[in-house]
Amino acid sequence: MRKIIYSTLGVLLGVNVLSAQDSVRVTTLQEVVVSAARTEQPIIETPRSVTVINDDAIRKSGHLSVGALLNEQSGLFVTGAQQTPGTNQNLFMRGTGSNQVAVLIDGVRVIDPTSPNAAIDLSEISIADVERIEIIRGGHSTMFGGAAIGGVVNIITKKGVRPGLTGEGSWQGGVFDGGGLVSTGSLQLRYGSRSGLYASGSLFRQDARGLDATEDHPDAPSFTHDRDNFHKMDATTKVGYRNAKWDAWLSFRNAYQQTDIDDGAYADDDNYYLEFDRNLFHYHAAYSISPSVRVTALGSHSASERFYEDDSTQVSAGVYDKVFATGTYYGHVQTHELQVNLIKERFSAVGGGGLYREDMNFDNYVLFNDPQFPFEQRSNYDTIGAKTTTAYGFARGKYHIDKFTLSAGGRYTHHTTAGSFLTFEVNPAYAVGDLLIYGSVSTAFNPPSLYQLFDPTPGPSVARGNPNLKPERSTSFEAGLKKAFTSGSYLTVSAYTTNVRDGIEYVYLWNAEKEIEALDFTDARGDRYINVAEQLMTGIELEGVLRVSRQTSLRGSASYVRTAVRAHPADIPDADTGGHLVQLYNIGVFLDQAMEQEQLVRRPDFTALAQLQHILSDDLSLRISYRYTGSRYDAGYDPSLGPYGALRRLDVDAFHLLDFSAIWQATKNLTATLRVENILNEQYREVVGFRTRGRGVYAGVRFSF
Numbered sequence: 001m002r003k004i005i006y007s008t009l010g011v012l013l014g015v016n017v018l019s020a021q022d023s024v025r026v027t028t029l030q031e032v033v034v035s036a037a038r039t040e041q042p043i044i045e046t047p048r049s050v051t052v053i054n055d056d057a058i059r060k061s062g063h064l065s066v067g068a069l070l071n072e073q074s075g076l077f078v079t080g081a082q083q084t085p086g087t088n089q090n091l092f093m094r095g096t097g098s099n100q101v102a103v104l105i106d107g108v109r110v111i112d113p114t115s116p117n118a119a120i121d122l123s124e125i126s127i128a129d130v131e132r133i134e135i136i137r138g139g140h141s142t143m144f145g146g147a148a149i150g151g152v153v154n155i156i157t158k159k160g161v162r163p164g165l166t167g168e169g170s171w172q173g174g175v176f177d178g179g180g181l182v183s184t185g186s187l188q189l190r191y192g193s194r195s196g197l198y199a200s201g202s203l204f205r206q207d208a209r210g211l212d213a214t215e216d217h218p219d220a221p222s223f224t225h226d227r228d229n230f231h232k233m234d235a236t237t238k239v240g241y242r243n244a245k246w247d248a249w250l251s252f253r254n255a256y257q258q259t260d261i262d263d264g265a266y267a268d269d270d271n272y273y274l275e276f277d278r279n280l281f282h283y284h285a286a287y288s289i290s291p292s293v294r295v296t297a298l299g300s301h302s303a304s305e306r307f308y309e310d311d312s313t314q315v316s317a318g319v320y321d322k323v324f325a326t327g328t329y330y331g332h333v334q335t336h337e338l339q340v341n342l343i344k345e346r347f348s349a350v351g352g353g354g355l356y357r358e359d360m361n362f363d364n365y366v367l368f369n370d371p372q373f374p375f376e377q378r379s380n381y382d383t384i385g386a387k388t389t390t391a392y393g394f395a396r397g398k399y400h401i402d403k404f405t406l407s408a409g410g411r412y413t414h415h416t417t418a419g420s421f422l423t424f425e426v427n428p429a430y431a432v433g434d435l436l437i438y439g440s441v442s443t444a445f446n447p448p449s450l451y452q453l454f455d456p457t458p459g460p461s462v463a464r465g466n467p468n469l470k471p472e473r474s475t476s477f478e479a480g481l482k483k484a485f486t487s488g489s490y491l492t493v494s495a496y497t498t499n500v501r502d503g504i505e506y507v508y509l510w511n512a513e514k515e516i517e518a519l520d521f522t523d524a525r526g527d528r529y530i531n532v533a534e535q536l537m538t539g540i541e542l543e544g545v546l547r548v549s550r551q552t553s554l555r556g557s558a559s560y561v562r563t564a565v566r567a568h569p570a571d572i573p574d575a576d577t578g579g580h581l582v583q584l585y586n587i588g589v590f591l592d593q594a595m596e597q598e599q600l601v602r603r604p605d606f607t608a609l610a611q612l613q614h615i616l617s618d619d620l621s622l623r624i625s626y627r628y629t630g631s632r633y634d635a636g637y638d639p640s641l642g643p644y645g646a647l648r649r650l651d652v653d654a655f656h657l658l659d660f661s662a663i664w665q666a667t668k669n670l671t672a673t674l675r676v677e678n679i680l681n682e683q684y685r686e687v688v689g690f691r692t693r694g695r696g697v698y699a700g701v702r703f704s705f
Contacts, residue, residue: 038107038143038350038396039341044484047407047429047438049075049137049494049541055158058130060623062661062675062698064172064184064206065089066130066155067122072611072627074543074557075137075151077604078122082657082678082692084210085182086230086259089122094137094498095537095563095603096150100446100472102140104154106251106282108300108337109145113360114329118147118449124255124276126234128186128204131158137541138496139444139476141423142394142411145356149444149474149500150537159249160190160200161242170702172673177681177694180227182208184700196243204234210260213690217266226270228260248285254278263313265636265689271311278304292343299336299354305329312369327364333357351395359387360450386454388416390447396425405429418447418471434484439477446472448504452529459526461509461578466529468576474500491544496537503533503565507591508644509580516581516590521643525580532571532582532591535600536564551615558608566596588638588646599633601649602687606630619665627657634688655684671702 043050051073063069067089071078080089090098099117102109105125111118133155140148160166167189174182184206192198208230233256240249255278263269279302286296306329312320337354361381368375396409407427414420425442448469455465480494507530510516511523539561546554569591572582582591589595599605607630613623631654639645661675674697681695 038339039343039348044434044436044482045405045429045431047405047427047436048140048440049478049480049492049496051135051543053133053135055131058127058132059702060621060661060663062172062673062700063127064182065123066125066127066133067091069127069133070122070135070153072609072625073135074541074607074609075539075559075561076135077602077607077629079602079686080123082686083690084180084213084228084230084693085206085208086123086210086228086232086257087213087690090119090602091122091153092603093150093153094496094539095561095600096498096500096535097600099449100147100149100474100500102144102146102148102152104144104152105253105280105300106157106284107154107298108282108335109147109333109356110280110300110302111147111333111358112304112306113331113333113358113450114304114306114362116449116451118358118451121276123259124257124278125155126186126204126206126232126255128234129157129188129202129236131156137494138440138478139425139442139474139498141413141444142396142409142425142442145392145411145413146390146445146447146471149446149472149476149498157236157238157251158188158190158200158202159238159240159242160198161192161196161240162190163192163194165189165191166705168702168704170700172698172700174675174696174698176211176677176696178211178691180209180211180693180696182206182210182698196241196246197239198242199237199239201237202235204232206230206232211691211693212268214262214268215266215685215689215691217689219266225268226260228262230257230259232257245288246286248287249283251282253280253282255280261308262690263310265687267313267689269310269313271309272313273309275307276304277306278302294341294343296339296341296352297337298339299334302331302333304331306331322369324367324369325365327362329360329362331358331360346401347397347399349395349397351393353391353393356390356392357387358450361386381454381456384454384456386450388447388450388453390415403431405431413445415447415471417453417467418469421445421471421473434486436482438481439479442476442478444474444476446474448529452504455529457527459509459524459528461525461580462528462576464527464529466576468573469504469529470502470531472500472502472504472531474498485547487547489545489547491542493540493542495540497539498535498537500535500537502531503535504529504531505533505567506585507532507577508583508585508642508646509577510583510590510642512579512581516592516642519643524643525578527585528576530573530576530582532573533565533567533584534571536566538562553613555611555613556609558606560606561603562598562605563600563603564596564598565600566594567591568594583642583646585646586635588641588648590642601633601635604630604632604654621663623661623663625657625659625661627659628654629657630654634685636688650688652685652688655682656680657682657684669704673700673702674698675700 067078067081071081080087098119137151171185186204188202190200210228236253238251284298310325334357339352363380394411398407410424423443427440429438457464476498478496509525543557608628611625633649635647636650638648677696
């Protein structure tokens with residue numbers, strides 16, 4: 001294994017200047033990126049770690065989801081991407097949590113305000129209608145606001161500006177280990193007039209007869225062993241106008257999916273399902289006042305609804321828990337922003353401001369249908385007023401003299417509960433030909449979620465929600481280099497460290513007058529969200545492409561990150577805890593003394609990718625990919641950690657995946673694909689208690705006109 005890893009690194013470090021074809025690239029350093037500085041500039045000139053996954057790479061990947069595509073990128077790890085279709089997909093970047101990464105669609109952040117930490121489930125975003133994906137690593141709250149501690153993923157959708165009617169359709173079907181089946185189809189139509197008007201629409205459907213997603217466990221037997229099915233339908237429309245001065249469009253996207261889910265790790269359930277429905281409206285209007293001044297107004301409105309029903313769970317042969325439960329969760333998010341770009345010969349700047357608003361509500365019903373102990377409860381947030389508004393202004397400028405460039409910016413943010421605060425970034429860079437050496441210092445923030453602020457669940461002394469929560473704040477340092485070669489080969493290297501203060505933790509509160517060993521249920525004082533933890537992430541990343549010949553190229557990446565969390569009793573906010581003893585639920589530790597724990601859960605310490613592509617002929621290309629995901633920890637409930645129990649860390653082994661794909665260009669307008677994932681059928685885990693897909697074989701066709 002070490003030889004393979006070292007060989008990959010050696011290839012990256014040995015990048016040379018051989019000739020090649022552009023058709024095999026995922027990204028090149030001359031490609032334009034918009035997101036990093038909110039203005040167009042080549043990647044080689046961007047003083048941060050950036051990856052662009054273009055339309056060609058998306059189509060040739062053969063992946064069925066955005067999560068699976070992101071899972072191959074340096075510094076990123078997506079749980080659920082290799083599990084049964086419809087599984088919740090959480091994105092971790094540079095060791096930060098899924099709620100500390102900003103996910104955007106066409107430059108506007110999308111979240112799920114009804115989830116406990118507001119993080120979006122990537123399974124709701126289909127690969128259809130995506131033109132490219134821009135990944136910007138590191139703290140970027142100055143440009144993109146909340147959650148951008150680990151980085152930003154901007155998913156940019158297609159436009160229809162080419163004159164005339166064009167279209168594209170595709171179908172892909174597959175079978176994976178254990179009898180799972182999946183079928184995916186999409187259709188896209190685009191029309192453009194010579195006057196600049198255009199319209200487009202797309203449909204996407206995915207159906208899966210999934211796996212029995214639950215792992216067996218001797219202490220938690222499951223007797224249902226049903227297959228978890230998944231159905232997804234997306235529809236998008238876009239109308240716009242584009243000429244020398246205007247670039248304006250409106251779009252609507254509906255995403256609906258129904259997923260069979262289980263009752264947790266090692267707990268199968270054939271009567272439990274989840275539905276999710278989101279309507280997303282976007283607007284964008286940009287006007288060039290002059291060649292050097294451009295004004296843009298953009299925004300969105302998202303309305304989401306999540307519904308679940310659990311009609312009794314089988315706990316042993318012929319025995320059910322007699323619980324019926326349903327819940328409906330409603331969330332709304334609005335963004336409205338105005339931006340001005342200024343471009344001069346040596347100086348460029350961008351500035352603007354806007355409003356960001358989110359609210360949520362839910363209605364839950366639980367019935368315990370036992371004649372001896374009947375129980376019925378209904379709860380909702382109707383009278384809580386779970387909403388926040390964020391107002392902000394930002395500015396960033398770049399000035400260059402010969403080979404030296406300095407970029408700097410700042411953002412002022414006012415949050416209705418978390419107050420006002422500033423973030424900034426400074427990026428010096430020095431260029432010598434196609435070599436860029438850069439550094440950065442940046443701060444970022446992650447505001448508390450609506451659940452963390454407003455959850456009214458009562459306790460003996462405090463409610464679970466905490467309106468006094470502060471945002472998580474981070475400081476990041478990064479240094480790196482980018483080298484492009486005339487052949488199209490390139491190499492990027494970056495090293496970074498990130499420190500997150502005021503981490504928001506879910507805690508149990510206990511009677512502080514008793515010894516920990518003597519605590520019992522009568523000593524419980526409630527549970528709450530508080531600011532208490534500090535997170536530390538330090539890592540290094542390499543990414544590059546080697547053009548071996550006109551027909552052959554090798555893409556590779558490697559990432560190492562060391563993570564830790566620490567907390568101290570002196571940091572406990574007594575006003576929020578009443579002076580009670582604090583137990584950190586997520587790691588089970590009682591905070592009666594300073595603690596530090598290395599390697600946060602679900603963050604692999606080392607990941608690597610090697611992808612070899614060879615063009616056999618003008619119409620046939622082959623690709624083989626090797627991916628390594630290092631060992632890590634997951635979280636599992638341990639009843640021995642205090643009277644109520646808590647989460648403890650569970651070891652998860654490293655795994656290797658070997659994939660193969662072939663693309664045959666049958667005609668100018670017809671392409672056929674074959675893909676085999678996990679060729680060796682390695683049995684591995686992403687999340688403890690749930691199965692992964694094993695070997696999968698997929699075939700597909702794509703036609704265009």
